[in-house]
Amino acid sequence: MDKYELRIITWTGILLVIFLVSVLRGVSKYATDLPECIPYDASFTAPRISQLDDSTYQVFMLAQMWSFEPDEIYLPVGAEVDFYLSAKDVVHGFHIAGKGVNMMAVPGGINKTTTKFKEPGIYPIVCHEYCGSGHQHMKAEIIVNYPKEN
Amino acid sequence: MKFNIDKGFKRILLLLLSVPLVLLSLGIYHGLMQTLYRSGMISQRTFAALDYYQGLTLHGVINAIVLTSFFAVAFGHACMSYYLNMKVRNSVAWLSAGLMIAGTLMASWAMLAGEASVLYTFYPPLKAHPAFYIGTALLVVGTWVAYFDWVTMYIRWKRKNKLVKTPLPVIGTLVNFTMWFVCSIPAAYELLVMLLPWSLGIVETINVPLARTLFWFFGHALVYFWLLPVYVMYYAMLPSLAGGKLYSDNAGRLVFFLFLIFSIPVGVHHQFGEPSITRGMKLVQSILTFGVAVPSFITAFTIAASLEYASWRRGFRGGNYFGWMLRLPYFDKERYLFSYLITGLILFIFGGLTGLVNASYTLNSMVHNTAWLPGHFHMTVAGPVFLGIIGMSLYMLERISGKTIRLKRLAVVVPHLWMFGILIFSTGLMAGGLRGEPRRTNLGLSYLNPESPLFRPDWVLTTGMAVVGGVIMFAAAGLFFIVLIDLLLVKKTETSHLEFPAYEVLHDEPRVGILDNFRPWLVIMGMVIALAYIPVFRDIANLTGPGAKPYHPENPVPLELFEQPNEEIK
Ligand code: HEM
Ligand SMILES: [Cu+2]
Numbered sequence: 033m034d035k036y037e038l039r040i041i042t043w044t045g046i047l048l049v050i051f052l053v054s055v056l057r058g059v060s061k062y063a064t065d066l067p068e069c070i071p072y073d074a075s076f077t078a079p080r081i082s083q084l085d086d087s088t089y090q091v092f093m094l095a096q097m098w099s100f101e102p103d104e105i106y107l108p109v110g111a112e113v114d115f116y117l118s119a120k121d122v123v124h125g126f127h128i129a130g131k132g133v134n135m136m137a138v139p140g141g142i143n144k145t146t147t148k149f150k151e152p153g154i155y156p157i158v159c160h161e162y163c164g165s166g167h168q169h170m171k172a173e174i175i176v177n178y179p180k181e182n
Numbered sequence: 183m184k185f186n187i188d189k190g191f192k193r194i195l196l197l198l199l200s201v202p203l204v205l206l207s208l209g210i211y212h213g214l215m216q217t218l219y220r221s222g223m224i225s226q227r228t229f230a231a232l233d234y235y236q237g238l239t240l241h242g243v244i245n246a247i248v249l250t251s252f253f254a255v256a257f258g259h260a261c262m263s264y265y266l267n268m269k270v271r272n273s274v275a276w277l278s279a280g281l282m283i284a285g286t287l288m289a290s291w292a293m294l295a296g297e298a299s300v301l302y303t304f305y306p307p308l309k310a311h312p313a314f315y316i317g318t319a320l321l322v323v324g325t326w327v328a329y330f331d332w333v334t335m336y337i338r339w340k341r342k343n344k345l346v347k348t349p350l351p352v353i354g355t356l357v358n359f360t361m362w363f364v365c366s367i368p369a370a371y372e373l374l375v376m377l378l379p380w381s382l383g384i385v386e387t388i389n390v391p392l393a394r395t396l397f398w399f400f401g402h403a404l405v406y407f408w409l410l411p412v413y414v415m416y417y418a419m420l421p422s423l424a425g426g427k428l429y430s431d432n433a434g435r436l437v438f439f440l441f442l443i444f445s446i447p448v449g450v451h452h453q454f455g456e457p458s459i460t461r462g463m464k465l466v467q468s469i470l471t472f473g474v475a476v477p478s479f480i481t482a483f484t485i486a487a488s489l490e491y492a493s494w495r496r497g498f499r500g501g502n503y504f505g506w507m508l509r510l511p512y513f514d515k516e517r518y519l520f521s522y523l524i525t526g527l528i529l530f531i532f533g534g535l536t537g538l539v540n541a542s543y544t545l546n547s548m549v550h551n552t553a554w555l556p557g558h559f560h561m562t563v564a565g566p567v568f569l570g571i572i573g574m575s576l577y578m579l580e581r582i583s584g585k586t587i588r589l590k591r592l593a594v595v596v597p598h599l600w601m602f603g604i605l606i607f608s609t610g611l612m613a614g615g616l617r618g619e620p621r622r623t624n625l626g627l628s629y630l631n632p633e634s635p636l637f638r639p640d641w642v643l644t645t646g647m648a649v650v651g652g653v654i655m656f657a658a659a660g661l662f663f664i665v666l667i668d669l670l671l672v673k674k675t676e677t678s679h680l681e682f683p684a685y686e687v688l689h690d691e692p693r694v695g696i697l698d699n700f701r702p703w704l705v706i707m708g709m710v711i712a713l714a715y716i717p718v719f720r721d722i723a724n725l726t727g728p729g730a731k732p733y734h735p736e737n738p739v740p741l742e743l744f745e746q747p748n749e750e751i752k
């Protein structure tokens with residue numbers, strides 16, 4: 033190994049450590065993480081919205097060919113939501129762009145993530161896994177206090 | 183050195199190289215169509231008798247599975263016989279090619295008949311025709327047969343040459359197929375033990391998280407299986423094509439053996455968004471994925487150093503740091519292969535960097551399953567892999583058929599045009615992906631259709647950009663086919679032979695035992711896979727609920743309740 037090779041190995045090591053530290057820091061500082069998986073329990077697969085207190089909600093979302101249930105979710109600004117996701121038939125996706133909410137809905141599995149809606153607006157939910165010929169028509173939205181009420 | 187080949191071997195190689203090139207015309211055609219559908223220029227389910235998802239399945243299977251595995255076997259045959267100076271057993275090679283072709287025909291029939299619109303990842307509970315699963319499995323088994331013969335060749339050679347360094351391309355080929363063999367066992371299990379009986383109705387339900395995990399055990403190694411033949415070209419051929427020598431041959435050996443360790447125990451990085459696997463194992467496999475960056479960085483350095491050396495030999499006299507890059511034979515029509523390899527390498531810089539984004543745990547949530555992903559992997563599989571494959575196919579076809587191409591200038595234009603197209607295409611897709619554009623979606627029917635309630639004006643520009651890039655790529659591929667067809671018309675001037683650019687090393691270090699011995703690496707490979715995957719399978723066993731029944735992609739009612747879905751829908 034010559035000195036240039038040693039140098040490049042060192043730089044590579046440093047670079048990878050920087051990357052890793054950034055990844056871990058991202059998780060702790062912004063309190064983001066990958067979805068949490070919950071042991072399967074059929075009660076999680078019944079679609080519903082429940083309000084725990086003023087600003088905390090649970091949404092039990094069921095994806096199916098080719099719709100989401102519930103498909104309109106009204107929330108106040110600042111609501112913190114636990115999404116529980118499952119699939120009735122085949123695999124679907126669940127993506128809220130810009131919120132980092134990105135999960136797979138897999139039959140036989142329960143997925144969970146938590147996010148907070150600080151800005152009013154309409155947040156479309158997109159199914160981003162191919163789920164058959166109607167895949168592109170799957171539709172759901174989260175309406176956060178919009179249009180703004182005064 | 184020329185290696186003369188007999189008629190039988192010549193036929194095998196010609197067949198293995200040309201079958202996927204013929205199918206590729208369909209794969210490329212539908213690539214362009216996908217950009218048109220996605221931009222809303224086509225707002226239909228079907229165009230010219232091909233449904234969007236049927237075409238997308240063909241695109242994925244032909245381009246990413248058939249083309250790559252046929253080429254890997256053909257190139258493997260050539261490397262093993264050329265660099266060991268030994269003959270491949272034609273009978274075994276015929277058996278292997280026969281299985282691969284039979285499998286490809288079965289799967290193609292199922293896809294073209296519209297009975298397998300499940301995409302190349304064939305995720306259950308979407309169900310395809312059993313012929314699709316059997317065909318895919320036969321294709322894989324065919325590649326194993328070729329590999330088994332190479333292993334016996336290598337053992338015979340090694341017995342006689344105990345203290346001779348095994349030629350680097352042979353190490354590369356064997357590492358690649360060893361990894362491929364190991365990773366495709368779970369895939370074969372998924373196909374033959376889980377999917378096939380389920381699709382035949384013998385078994386009622388399937389464990390979906392388990393099937394997906396078995397697929398991705400295979401799936402990441404699959405992408406390295408595409409890549410390693412091209413790595414062999416980068417290490418063994420690119421330096422002398424550029425007019426230089428490989429900087430270090432031991433670096434190359436180390437890189438290949440590292441791939442043996444790191445290619446498989448990282449598959450969960452495709453499943454970050456999935457239930458049934460806990461975060462801990464996702465993080466572990468994310469970190470292991472960074473391990474794969476090590477051989478990639480070593481390669482980047484070694485190849486850059488080799489090219490810089492070539493540049494000095496070509497008259498570069500120093501000055502600034504990057505000046506050597508200007509001295510390479512990018513457009514030399516007498517060595518068109520260089521253009522294919524270097525343009526692929528340039529694309530791979532972007533492909534590798536975007537890949538690091540995908541691998542970065544939570545960052546993956548920004549991009550997973552969005553158009554970012556096809557943006558990324560067209561700079562890997564449709565970048566270095568594809569350009570290496572078509573460039574080398576042309577190069578080998580010339581020698582195997584004893585002919586020389588006439589349209590050399592055109593042959594040099596192809597990779598540059600392709601690279602230019604991809605850069606535009608991938609920028610469009612990646613920008614769209616960051617705005618939430620999903621992949622694997624016929625956007626033209628809804629999101630890019632102004633009449634639909636789902637219309638997304640913010641995706642018009644990005645999908646349009648993908649069209650522009652797609653048209654350029656399509657044109658480049660068209661020019662390639664012209665060069666190829668013209669070669670058919672040329673008269674044979676030489677005997678059929680194999681010959682590769684000379685393999686020369688700058689720092690020719692002595693043989694290092696551990697870099698010339700598969701055993702220790704295989705042991706580490708087994709251990710790392712066990713550590714990375716046993717907890718994952720345990721998670722799945724603990725966290726997963728009931729199995730799933732089969733569904734036809736066109737019908738939301740389970741198949742058992744509704745046997746003829748096609749007629750009802752239309
Ligand atoms: C004219 C050239 C090409 C164009 C315009 C093109 C276009 C596309 C587009 C737009 C997609 C995304 C479709 C979607 O997700 O809805 C796609 C997917 C894909 N392409 Fe290409 N492509 C081309 C060539 C290639 C080549 C040469 C390869 C590989 C050697 C390749 C491999 C793939 C793969 C593996 C997928 C993923 C399929 C899936 O998600 O199931 N493409 N292509
Ligand atoms: Cu869906």
Ligand SMILES: [Cu+2]
Pocket residue numbers: 401402405448449451452
């Ligand atoms: Cu991967």
